[in-house]
Amino acid sequence: MSITSITGMRRTGTGLAVVGLLGMMFVYWLAFFWVSTEASQGVSQRIFYVHVPAAWTTFFAFGLCALTSAMYLWLRDERLDRAAVAAAEGGMIFGTIMLTTGPLWGRIAWGTYWTWEPRLTLTLLLWFIFLGYFMVRSSTENPEKGKRFAAVVAIVGALDIPFIHVSVLWFRSLHPQPVVVRPEDGPALPGDMLTLLLTSLAAFTVLFLGLFMLRYALEGLRRELDVRARAAA
Amino acid sequence: MSLYLSQIRVIVWKDLLLEFRTRERIVAMGAFAVLSGVLFNYSLDTARVAPQDVAAGLIWMTLVFGGLLGVGRTFYLEAQDGAMQGVLMSPAPKDAVYLGKTLANFTLLFPVALLVLGVFWLFFGLDLGSSPGMLVLALALGSLGFVALSTLFAAVSSGTHMGETLLPILVFPLLVPMVIYGAGATGRIMVGRPVEEVTGNIQMLAAFALITLAAGAVLFRFVVED
Numbered sequence: 454m455s456i457t458s459i460t461g462m463r464r465t466g467t468g469l470a471v472v473g474l475l476g477m478m479f480v481y482w483l484a485f486f487w488v489s490t491e492a493s494q495g496v497s498q499r500i501f502y503v504h505v506p507a508a509w510t511t512f513f514a515f516g517l518c519a520l521t522s523a524m525y526l527w528l529r530d531e532r533l534d535r536a537a538v539a540a541a542e543g544g545m546i547f548g549t550i551m552l553t554t555g556p557l558w559g560r561i562a563w564g565t566y567w568t569w570e571p572r573l574t575l576t577l578l579l580w581f582i583f584l585g586y587f588m589v590r591s592s593t594e595n596p597e598k599g600k601r602f603a604a605v606v607a608i609v610g611a612l613d614i615p616f617i618h619v620s621v622l623w624f625r626s627l628h629p630q631p632v633v634v635r636p637e638d639g640p641a642l643p644g645d646m647l648t649l650l651l652t653s654l655a656a657f658t659v660l661f662l663g664l665f666m667l668r669y670a671l672e673g674l675r676r677e678l679d680v681r682a683r684a685a686a
Numbered sequence: 687m688s689l690y691l692s693q694i695r696v697i698v699w700k701d702l703l704l705e706f707r708t709r710e711r712i713v714a715m716g717a718f719a720v721l722s723g724v725l726f727n728y729s730l731d732t733a734r735v736a737p738q739d740v741a742a743g744l745i746w747m748t749l750v751f752g753g754l755l756g757v758g759r760t761f762y763l764e765a766q767d768g769a770m771q772g773v774l775m776s777p778a779p780k781d782a783v784y785l786g787k788t789l790a791n792f793t794l795l796f797p798v799a800l801l802v803l804g805v806f807w808l809f810f811g812l813d814l815g816s817s818p819g820m821l822v823l824a825l826a827l828g829s830l831g832f833v834a835l836s837t838l839f840a841a842v843s844s845g846t847h848m849g850e851t852l853l854p855i856l857v858f859p860l861l862v863p864m865v866i867y868g869a870g871a872t873g874r875i876m877v878g879r880p881v882e883e884v885t886g887n888i889q890m891l892a893a894f895a896l897i898t899l900a901a902g903a904v905l906f907r908f909v910v911e912d
Binding site: 526574578579581582584585588589592593594598599601602604605606608609610612613616617619620621 | 835838839842843845846847848852855856858859860862863866867890893894897898901905908909911
């Protein structure tokens with residue numbers, strides 16, 4: 454990839470990240486001052502507008518990482534690996550947001566920070582799969598080898614996720630059930646809450662895409678630097 | 687097909703012969719199993735906690751930890767003197783190498799699993815419950831799924847400078863389904879629940895083993911290529 458297209462990517466990435474951040478500030482304002490308070494959970498429910506979009510983004514990032522990893526092993530295009538690592542890093546950030554906002558809410562709603570509830574367990578394990586992804590990547594002398602190893606971790610992780618999901622469902626679920634995507638009855642969330650959730654979802658997604666493109670461009674620059682350093686030597 | 691099978695057989699035979707001559711991994715895993723039983727005996731207050739109630743979990747955790755001890759060194763000897771290059775340059779396809787090594791690891795680990803069960807039965811006077819046969823089947827399928835996953839990741843971790851330290855971080859999150867279904871089935875059988883209650887677990891253990899075997903066979907070539 455040429456330097457000019459990397460620069461273009463960086464500009465777009467920066468633009469999207471700024472829009473995403475502004476969107477998130479707007480979401481915070483809406484969540485604190487605009488949306489109606491949920492009847493049974495009270496104020497603590499407002500964390501929902503951060504938690505759910507963060508969770509959604511994490512799973513999206515993981516899917517993107519696994520998909521680009523598989524395509525990288527197949528096509529061996531550097532850009533696919535760059536996309537995979539950019540997605541994984543975004544997934545780790547949003548996963549951390551999800552794993553910190555969840556327990557804060559759980560302490561008030563459930564009376565406990567942590568419980569072995571299926572969705573909690575699944576996301577914790579997902580976070581650790583990402584951790585393994587980065588550890589493998591950074592612990593090989595040959596970077597090409599690290600890329601292949603990391604891709605294998607992401608693919609096996611993605612194959613294992615359905616198993617983990619089904620197996621942890623064995624324990625009874627405490628987690629709130631879906632309130633938006635319900636094929637039978639339609640969304641159960643009141644109008645303003647749904648509006649805010651979707652706004653927040655959009656803001657998180659745009660922010661993720663912005664960070665994703667910035668990170669992708671950074672990997673490209675690193676590689677370019679590498680090539681030039683080698684040419685100069 | 688018969689060529690493929692004989693290639694797998696050669697790899698299995700080579701690994702087992704190597705193990706038979708050094709006896710490193712099987713002795714380490716076996717000793718680990720017995721000594722874990724000893725430590726568990728002193729770490730649990732058996733007057734307050736009935737061993738029968740916690741044995742299923744302890745058995746599976748001993749299997750996982752002991753298994754990592756042995757499986758983590760699958761590629762160690764060959765990496766030491768560059769013999770792995772020879773294995774990989776042989777006409778055997780990479781997936782046959784993976785399947786051979788996985789089967790050899792299974793042949794080592796399954797007796798260790800039985801040893802763990804035997805040792806715990808002996809040390810804690812366990813009642814093996816409604817169906818010892820089902821218990822053995824669960825351990826066999828669990829061992830197979832375990833070696834399928836950890837042999838692939840042993841190849842990954844032996845290619846990094848962190849080596850075996852990395853292995854638990856990579857495989858523990860992925861082993862959760864195996865531990866849930868395995869320990870679940872073992873626990874239920876040991877409290878005397880009817881066998882029909884655990885057939886679902888057994889099927890999931892089998893599915894887990896098959897899918898990880900297939901994934902390992904496909905992905906192994908990307909791990910060992912140079």
